[in-house]
Amino acid sequence: MTRNEASLRHGESLESDQPIWLFGYGSLIYKVGFDYQERRPASIRGWTRRFWQGSHDHRGTLESPGRVATLVVSEGAVCHGMAYRIAPEVLKALDIREKNGYVRVITDLYFEDGTRDEALVYMATQGNEAWLGEATAFEIAQQISTAAGPSGPNRDYLLLLADSLRDMGHDDPHVYALEEALLALEAGTL
DSSP states (O other): OOOEEEEETTTTOOOSSSSSEEESSHHHHHHHSSSOSEEEEEEEEEEEEEEEEEESSSSOOOSSSSSEOOOOEEEEEEEEEEEEOOOOGHHHHHHHTTTTTTTEEEEEEEESSSSSSEEEEEEEEETSTTBBOOOOOHHHHHHHHHOETTEEEHHHHHHHHHHHHHHHHHOHHHHHHHHHHHHHHHTTOO
16 A cells, blocks of 8 residues: 555444545446445556455355455556445445455545546455465466356456446456456367
8 A cells, every 4th residue: 555545444434424435446347236426437546456356255155266356556557447426334335245355445536537536445455365366367267267156157257347347448458368368268269
């Protein structure tokens, strides 16, 4: 975390009951599942999306964890996603959804019109109980291809995220490399 960011534990109250911005960079882009007042494309800087977090609660099981997105520090990087203006009470349900190793972080948020604000973002950090870490695109795609959990097949998470980023007009080499590897595995060409 940089000096502009503060970490908040799950369940920790915010200092205000005013609406806040929430930044989504994974399934929150395409599977909202909560009330919001406004939705806008946005980005954060200094972070990059990586499929280094395990999922044994949504897209996998304890015996066969899936892989889902988190953020890792990357100087000069820009991570595109979707920002939602939410009431603080929405965080109660989100804390349950993002319980598997994620913490809340406050960071700067940049909108496509050039304006900026602060946003809360959930990210999983190295050392949490579900952290899987770096692997090759092929290794990650292999794991994604066989994992499934209560929220469905892990492959759907990856493919829906790739489609959503493409629809938003953003390039994400990591996500697209995983998508390409997964589709090649499924086609038997890898």
